[in-house]
Amino acid sequence: MxxxxxxxxxxAMLALMLLGLPIVTSMAAVGIVGGIAAYGIPFLDSIAPVVWGVQNDNLLTCIPLFVLLGELLLRSGIADRMYTTLAAWLGRLPGGLLHTNIGSSA
Known part of the structure; x- marks a missing residue:
């Protein structure tokens, strides 16, 4: 190239982003069009196995479940009560706010 x-x-990627498209859409569009322009139609045949292999990984299941867990903790009020409790326990230590944030994040 x-x-x-x-x-x-x-x-082209910057222009698409300035038009308001999300970054991932802009990068994917430019990458696919550029790949077809550089390598031709066989490039399309090689995209599908790569995308399927990446999206079919069981490790990626933890990401939406982790977000769901955070939402459940936030909406149920457990996160607020946990932070208040840890602030009471660790607030008197030097750097208590830091320890409280680390403890509640863990």
Missing amino acids: SIAMIGLGFS
Whole structure:
């Protein structure tokens, strides 16, 4: 790939972001169009197995479940009560606010 092609792709990505598209959409669009322009149609055949392999990983299951756990703790009030309790226990120590934040985050 030439420097001009890279500059054109970067400019297109910036233009898409300035139009209000999310970063991931802009990068994906420029990457797919640039891949087709550079390597041709066989590039499309190689995208599907890579995307499937990345999205089919069991480790990625923990991310939405972790967000769900945080929402459950926040909406039920457990997080507020836990922070208040830890502030009472650790507030008298030097750096008590820091320890309280670390303890409640853990």
